[in-house]
Amino acid sequence: MDILSLSAVELGKKIKAGEISAMEATKASLAQIAAEEPRIHGYVTVDEEGALKQAEEIQKRIENKELTSPLAGVPTAIKDNMCIKGQLTTCSSKILSNFKPTYTAEAVKNLQKAGAVILGKTNMDEFAMGSTTETSYFGPTMNPHDTNHVPGGSSGGSCAAVAARECYYSLGSDTGGSIRQPSSFCGVVGMKPTYGTVSRYGLIAYGSSLDQIGPITKDVTDCAAVLTAIASWDKKDSTSVKRADYDFTSALTEDVKGLRVGIPTDYFTDGLNLEVAGAIRAAARVLAENGAVVEEFDLSLVKYAIPAYYVIASAEASSNLERFDGVKYGYRTPEYEGLHNMYKKTRSEGFGAEVKRRIMLGSFVLSSGYYDAYYLKALRTKALIKAAFDxxxxxxxxxxxxxxxxxxxxxxxxxxxxxKMYLSDIYTVSVNLAGLPGLSIPVGKDKKGLPIGMQLIGNHFQEKTLLRAAYTYERATGKEA
Amino acid sequence: MADKISDETMEHVTKAKNKISDETIEYVGILAKLELSETEKQNAKADMEKMLDYIDTLNELDTSRVEPMSHVFPVNNVFREDVVTNENHMEETLANAPLRGGDSFKVPKTIG
Incomplete structure (x- = not known):
């Protein structure tokens, strides 16, 4: 049996049954990391020693029946913008290249409670700003399907690590498509839950009104299991939403009979690659053959989503990233004259080009005289986009x-x-603006062998509808190994 | 930002509808607390002009009767009693200090 080819839930079952130990799974993952990292560079930090220690403790607690979660003992990786106490958390930026948090992000804590073995922290676009993972201070991640191609971004390291079997699943964050787009590029399943479903406590903020943590997995069953583990109401995140039901695994049924599926015709325009369009339409036919009612419709306002998004995200970024000033943690410029010069030099040397570009744009749209024309205009557009989805x-x-x-x-x-890079987010950003759940699932490959992802978007709190549709598709097509 | 001004950038400068002055870039640099080199400033101007031209497509929309929406769900202030729930993290916190002076963060002189 090839232990690495198991899904997270399959591995969890075998660990629970005593067929495989958490230690064996962890060692197999670490060996795979050692073999694949020179080719992929999905990780910023691999915590070999810590992972082995966790595996030993977790194995004991599984044997004592203390840990009963389906993910107990299963090795995972965390995007490097989520804090883990005492462990390097860099956001793939020079300015945080030496930062060790004093607390752990709530979503990661939830995984630890479920008995996850954390292998390390994954590479990303600097501060999650980018669509290719090439803006990382530590260098780019490569796409496991073809290392001459990017994995997408900003959660490119998390998606590449899952695709390269360097972990069984991972966590990413999605501000404008940063889970769904790299999941599509790497041929894995990725979900951005409804805003407020997973606590943002300990997630280093980029665009706070848009950021959401979510699972990146090998299949839909794992996606439901990981979401069930990480979602929680958290009083430490004031935008956290108390939901009635946190068991997403009950949605794993093959049933789309009568499910009303709408395809926005205005997504199928000039910019869309024909092979991608063909694969998406073929996937829609699979759902139709299984009883879904598939129709085309005009969503409207599509071309306004990206400009509205960049105004809002950059504005929030310029404010959120003010805290990085070389005083309390992170990088400080070695030579300076006085406090303000220290701030400026630290930030100018510590941030990369894309981060500076967004801080500049954000500072501009929030400045007096431009606030109404740009920032408020974007917030009004956001209201219109949400109304179009409603x-x-x-x-x-x-x-x-x-x-x-x-x-x-x-x-x-x-x-x-x-x-041009921003335009690659055209189908994903509006989902963040409207706070909706979205899932990407592999639906085939292009002629070059690169994966294509289908996005399913649901109304607020309808993750289960997305999981049910995705699960039905996966079963109908036979899961790709 | 790239080290030299590209041909594409130079070409754009002559075409942009939005014009960002040197004073504006200077001012935004102060707001953003960033120190930009001359080349970076010229690139930032071109980048910003190009983005603003693009963002201006929002003006095609009549939003005069639309309220700005900051959050999709109603967000209220969440209050709690000011009670300490965590233990003392002074050493771990100061371990991250770029420069430490005793039990404090050391910074350049702040008052004249």
Whole structure:
């Protein structure tokens, strides 16, 4: 048996049954990391010693029946913008390259309670700003399906690590598509839950009104299991939402009979690659063959989502990233004259080009004289976009769309034209603006062998509808190994 | 930001609808607490002009009767009693200090 090819839930079962130990699984993952990292570079930090120690303790607690979660003993990896006490947490930035938090993010704590073995921290675009993982201070991550291509971003390290079997599942964060787009590029399942479902406590903020942590997994069953483990109401996050039901695994049934599925015609325009369009339409037919009622409709306002998103996200980023000033933690410039010069030099040397670009834009749109014209205008547009989704969900249970307009671009081709890179988020950003849940699931590959992802978007709190549709699709098509 | 001004940037400068002055870039740099080199400033100007031209497509929308929406769900202040629940983390916190002076963070002189 190839232990690495098991899904997280399959491995969890075997660990519980005593067929495999948490230690064996952890050692297998660490060996895979050692073999694959030179090719993939999915990790910023691999905590070999810590992982082995966790595995030993967790194995004992499983044997004592203290740990009963389906994920107990299963090795995982965490995006490097989530704090883990005492462990390097860099956001893939020079300015946090030596930062060790004094507390652990709530979502990670929830995984620890479930008995997860944390192997390390994964690479990302600096402060989650980017769509390729190429803005990382530590260098890019490569796509496991073809290392000349990017894994997508910003959770590129988390998605590549799962695809390369360097962990059984991982956590990512999604501000404008940062879980769904790299999941699509790497051929894994990724979900951004409804805003407020997973606590943001300990997630280093980029765009606070848009950020949400979510699972990146090998299949839909794992996605439901990980979401069940990490979702919780948390008084430490004032935007956390108290939900009635936190068991997402009960949605894993093959049943889409009568499910109303809408495909936005305005997503299928010039910018969409034909192979991607074909794969998405073929996937929609699979749902239709299983009883879903699939229709096309006009979502409207599609072209306004990206400009509204960049105003809002940059504005929030400029405010959130003010705290990085070289005083209490992180990098400080070695030479300075006085306090203000220290702030400026620290930040100028500590942040990369894309982060500076967004801080500058954000500072501008919030400055007096421009606040109404740009920031408030974007917030009004956001209200219109949410209203357009509200209207769509009167007629449909699920909106079916591509996760990205193309498959993974080649390395080194994206950063020279930021605007073009931003357009790769066209199908994902509006979901964050409206606070909706969205899931990306692999639906095939292009001629070059690069994965294509289908995005399923649901109304607020309808994660289970998405999981049910995705699970039905997965079963109908036969899971890809 | 790239080290030299690209041809693409130079070409753009002549086409942009939005014009960002040197004074504005200077001012935004102060707000952002960033010290930009001359090249970085020119690139930042071009980047910002290009982004603002793009963002201006929002003006095609009539939003005069739409309220700005900051959060999709109603967000209220969450109050609690000011009770200490965690233990003392002074040593771990100061371990992250770029420069430490006794039990304090050491910073340059702040008052003249």
């Amino acid at each position: 209207k769509a969900f009167e007629s449909y249970d699920v909106i079916l769309a591509p996760a990205a307009p193309t498959t993974a671009p080649e390395l080194g081709k994206s950063l020279s034209d930021p605007l």
